[in-house]
Amino acid sequence: xxxxxxxxxxxxxxxxxxxxxxxxxxxxxxxxxxxxxxxxxxxxxxxxxxxxxxxxxxxxxxxxxxxxxxxxxxxxxxxxxxxxxxxxxxxxxxxxxxxxxxxxxxxxxxxxxxxxxxxxxxxxxxxxxxxxxxxxxxxxxxxxxxxxxxxxxxxxxxxxxxxxxxxxxxxxxxxxxxxxxxxxxxxxxxxxxxxxxxxxxxxxxxxxxxxxxxxxxxxxxxxxxxxxxxxxxxxxxxxxxxxxxxxxxxxxxxxxxxxxxxxxxxxxxxxxxxxxxxxxxxxxxxxxxxxxxxxxxxxxxxxxxxxxxxxxxxxxxxxxxxxxxxxxxxxxxxxxxxxxxxxxxxxxxxxxxxxxxxxxxxxxxxxxxxxxxxxxxxxxxxxxxxxxxxxxxxxxxxxxxxxxxxxxxxxxxxxxxx
Amino acid sequence: xxxxxxxxxxxxxxxxxxxxxxxxxxxxxxxxxxxxxxxxxxxxxxxxxxxxxxxxxxxxxxxxxxxxxxxxxxxxxxxxxxxxxxxxxxxxxxxxxxxxxxxxxxxxxxxxxxxxxxxxxxxxxxxxxxxxxxxxxxxxxxxxxxxxxxxxxxxxxxxxxxxxxxxx
Numbered sequence: 041x042x043x044x045x046x047x048x049x050x051x052x053x054x055x056x057x058x059x060x061x062x063x064x065x066x067x068x069x070x071x072x073x074x075x076x077x078x079x080x081x082x083x084x085x086x087x088x089x090x091x092x093x094x095x096x097x098x099x100x101x102x103x104x105x106x107x108x109x110x111x112x113x114x115x116x117x118x119x120x121x122x123x124x125x126x127x128x129x130x131x132x133x134x135x136x137x138x139x140x141x142x143x144x145x146x147x148x149x150x151x152x153x154x155x156x157x158x159x160x161x162x163x164x165x166x167x168x169x170x171x172x173x174x175x176x177x178x179x180x181x182x183x184x185x186x187x188x189x190x191x192x193x194x195x196x197x198x199x200x201x202x203x204x205x206x207x208x209x210x211x212x213x214x215x216x217x218x219x220x221x222x223x224x225x226x227x228x229x230x231x232x233x234x235x236x237x238x239x240x241x242x243x244x245x246x247x248x249x250x251x252x253x254x255x256x257x258x259x260x261x262x263x264x265x266x267x268x269x270x271x272x273x274x275x276x277x278x279x280x281x282x283x284x285x286x287x288x289x290x291x292x293x294x295x296x297x298x299x300x301x302x303x304x305x306x307x308x309x310x311x312x313x314x315x316x317x318x319x320x321x322x323x324x325x326x327x328x329x330x331x332x333x334x335x336x337x338x339x340x341x342x343x344x345x346x347x348x349x350x351x352x353x354x355x356x357x358x359x360x361x362x363x364x365x366x367x368x369x370x371x372x373x374x375x376x377x378x379x380x381x382x383x384x385x386x387x388x389x390x391x392x393x394x395x396x397x398x399x400x401x402x403x404x405x406x407x408x409x410x411x412x413x414x415x416x417x418x419x420x421x422x423x424x425x426x427x428x429x430x431x432x433x434x435x436x437x438x439x440x441x442x443x444x445x446x447x448x449x450x451x452x453x454x455x456x457x458x
Numbered sequence: 459x460x461x462x463x464x465x466x467x468x469x470x471x472x473x474x475x476x477x478x479x480x481x482x483x484x485x486x487x488x489x490x491x492x493x494x495x496x497x498x499x500x501x502x503x504x505x506x507x508x509x510x511x512x513x514x515x516x517x518x519x520x521x522x523x524x525x526x527x528x529x530x531x532x533x534x535x536x537x538x539x540x541x542x543x544x545x546x547x548x549x550x551x552x553x554x555x556x557x558x559x560x561x562x563x564x565x566x567x568x569x570x571x572x573x574x575x576x577x578x579x580x581x582x583x584x585x586x587x588x589x590x591x592x593x594x595x596x597x598x599x600x601x602x603x604x605x606x607x608x609x610x611x612x613x614x615x616x617x618x619x620x621x622x623x624x625x626x
Contacts (some may be wrong), residue, residue, distance in 0.1 A: 064603065066626070077486040081529055084489070089619045107487065114487035163527040163551060179529035179555035181615050188619065189626050193605065227474055228521035232550055261524065261549055316474060403526070405483040424478045424525060426501045 042291030044199040045266045046234040049174040049288055053157040061198040061295070069099070070156040072186045075142045076104040076115070077405075078161040078179075079122050085184025094129050095190035101133040102126060103145050107406050108137035108398040140371025140397035143167040143255065143339035148373050150280035154269040154287040159186055164339050164421065166257040170250040171277065172269035172287055174234075177258065197234040197263045198297040200225070204241040206305035211455040213349070214249030215341055215419065215439035217241070217302060218256045219310035223320030224300055231261030233297060236290065241304040242267060247276045248343040255340045256421055259317040309454055312437035315425040323442060326452045332414040334365045334447035335428075336440045337395075338402040341419035342370030344377045350444035351386040353455055359391035360450030366408045367392045368400030392447075404428045410435070417452060419443045462583035462611065464541040464562060465591075466513035470575045471502060473519035477552060480523070480531035494530050495537035507538050515579045518545030519570045523552020523563075532556040542581055544569050544588060544599065557606050560614030564588070566599035583610065 043051070043058070051058050054065035074082055079102055086094070094100050102122060110116035119137065126134040139145050143164050146152055154172030158165065161183040168175035178192065186192050202221055208214075221235075235257045242250065250267045257265030269277075269287045277283070309323040336342070336350045347369060359365045367387050369375040375397050378384050388394050401408030402420040409429030410416045416428050416435045423435040436452070445455040479501030481494060488494050499506035516535060522545035523531060532555040535543065542562040546569060556563035564581065566588055573579065577592040586601045602610070612618040619626060 064605065078528065080489050081533075085616055088616045090623070112487060118487055118489070161527060163525065165527075177527040177551055179527050179532070179551055179558065181529060181558035182554055185615055185619055185626075189623070191626060227524060228547065228549065231521070231547065258525075261521065263550055403483040403486075404478075405486055422476075422478070422525060424476045426482050427478050431501055 041295060042293030044234065044294045044296070045172070045236060045268065045288050045290050046174055046197050046199055046264060049155055049157060050194060050196050052155065059196050061196050063196045064193055065196060066191055066193050067157055069159045069186050069190055069192055071099055071101060071151050071158045072183065073101045073103065073142055073146055073158065073160040073165065074183060075106055075162050076118060076122060077106045078183070080118055081180035082161055082183035082187060083125055085181045086187040089184060089188050091188035094131070094187045097130045098132045100131050100187065101146060101151050102131065103135040103139060103142035104137045105139070105141045106399045106403065111406055138372060140369065140374065141339045141342065141399055144342065144370035144374065147171060148280065148371055153277065153281055153285035154273065155285055159192060163258045164255055166262060166265045167251050167255040167339055169254040169257070169264050169266040170247065171273055172267065174264055174266065176263050195232065197232055199234045199236050200230055201296045201299045202235055202237045202302065203299060204237065204239040204302040204304050206241060206303055208241060208304045209307065211441050212307050212309060213439040213441060214245055214252040216307055216310045217304065218253045219312050219320050219437060220307055221300065221302060222256060222259050222312065222318050223310070225260045227259065227316055227318040228261040230257065233262055234264040234266055235260070235262045236266045238268065243270065246345060247272055248345045252340055259421060309439055309442045311452065312423050314423055314434045314436065317423060317437065323452065323454050326436065327454060329452040330415060330450060331363060331417045331446055331452065333408060333410060333416040334363055334443045335401040335408060335416065335418040335420060336443050337366065337368030337370065337400040338420035339370060340421040341440045342368055342374065344374050346419060346440040347374070347378050347383050348381070349441045351383040353441060353444040354390035354392065354448065355386045357390055357448050359447050362450045363447050365392040365447040366395060366401055368395045369397045371397050401428055417443050417446050464513060464515065464581040466511065466515045466541045466579065468515050468517045468573045468575060468577045468579050469510060470517045470573060471519070474521045474524055475502065475518055476525035477523055477528050477531035478525055481528060481534050486528060486530060488530065491533045491537040494534040498534035498538040510538055510540065512539040513541035515581065516540050516543045517569055517573050518543060520546040522548050524549035527551045529555045532559050532561055536561045544581070546570050557609055558615040560610060562610060564599040566597055568597055572597055
């Protein structure tokens with residue numbers, strides 16, 4: 041019987057000839073990634089297990105991103121304790137508060153390769169499936185066990201195939217594809233499943249756009265989002281890794297739980313309305329809604345092409361006086377690219393607040409909080425109640441283009457209409 | 459295993475209770491579990507930590523614990539002394555986190571309709587049974603895989619691994 045990408049990667053990682061969906065395997069982890077706010081809990085769990093040293097000081101990657109730089113004393117203490125731990129353990133890979141969001145930094149620095157098993161102590165670890173890896177998020181005790189042993193148990197997931205064909209219309213972005221998909225599949229429609237994205241639209245899509253798709257697999261309950269690597273992937277990786285990897289492809293006769301076909305040409309910009317990511321509507325049904333804050337950034341949409349499209353809309357225009365526009369690059373590499381291309385100049389001249397790379401306003405713990413009664417439009421990934429500040433605020437998800445256009449008009453706006 | 463029973467009153471929550479609601483993002487810097495417990499369910503019911511009694515049972519709808527992987531959510535429920543979480547269905551990461559902490563997370567289709575707030579529930583973990591003592595109604599939850607039963611029996615993945623490191 042044919043195998044999916046997940047089945048093949050988990051076969052290799054568990055040392056089995058062949059595993060199938062539904063089996064529980066014990067797998068060797070290739071990369072264990074931790075962001076700042078979950079690291080200490082994982083370290084405490086490892087030590088409570090009676091283990092003092094991590095299993096491999098080259099396979100653990102720590103990235104200080106959620107509260108970067110520290111804005112509270114508690115965060116400062118967490119960061120300090122992590123730096124001490126890194127030194128004590130001789131860990132080879134710490135990316136400090138000047139680096140960016142873990143899911144951007146990890147592939148940029150060459151830690152993600154096709155066919156690898158990447159486990160992260162952050163739910164959006166599924167982003168790295170964009171490079172043909174099997175990548176999934178876990179909690180801190182699971183991560184503690186990985187730090188102690190290099191192993192974890194995983195249920196081999198069934199796979200939902202999402203086939204996207206056709207050319208995306210003007211102003212319709214990968215974000216709209218994934219919001220539409222979330223609306224179709226539902227917030228728990230892919231629980232315990234992997235999502236494999238395939239089709240002509242995906243082949244034409246940039247690596248950045250593919251990361252946006254895989255990033256939001258978790259918003260459907262997905263364990264992993266996966267895109268088979270191709271020349272675009274290799275081009276990205278060849279500049280950053282030693283090239284020592286074997287791409288994994290699904291068999292033609294692989295068994296899928298179900299298939300969702302998406303006609304890219306028929307898509308409009310999509311908006312996920314409060315308080316659920318699957319409460320998705322075409323922009324026409326939300327247009328005109330007044331907003332107070334707009335956020336372009338996060339591991340979902342904080343890359344150069346996201347900032348560029350926002351800048352192209354804002355160039356020669358100005359942010360509406362009733363709106364705060366926050367732009368946060370996903371990494372220092374993106375920051376430098378944006379500096380070099382003039383994007384930052386355009387954004388700041390238009391009235392945007394441009395901040396250092398971090399998770400930014402995405403998770404409501406650092407910058408850019410919403411007051412009760414306010415409305416936020418964001419290019420990030422979650423519109424949960426209270427996600428970006430007050431539980432009495434409303435959060436809407438959209439593409440960077442829609443977010444930027446709406447920042448100009450002060451209301452939810454299709455970019456073609458400004 | 460015979461001692462694996464949980465008895466307490468039900469606290470009902472709806473569908474899609476995400477981990478941001480269970481412990482909001484502003485508390486992610488916390489590392490002390492008792493501090494996390496003070497904010498358990500803050501996004502839904504800020505008075506929950508004062509009202510809940512030891513051994514009480516959280517009853518959820520579908521997709522309980524969705525969203526962020528923050529273990530703070532399961533830790534807060536455990537340290538506010540919740541005895542078990544029973545739901546129509548769970549999001550994957552929360553489910554693992556709860557079991558790893560020794561907090562029973564039980565998938566029990568029909569539980570949302572079968573339980574009203576405050577009902578007294580008795581859970582028999584080995585018999586895969588939830589009894590609503592108040593109404594007399596009995597439901598079966600999906601039996602846990604053997605490995606998870608072992609982890610729960612030991613009180614979580616930390617004590618389990620401490621004992622079974624060579625088997626791992």
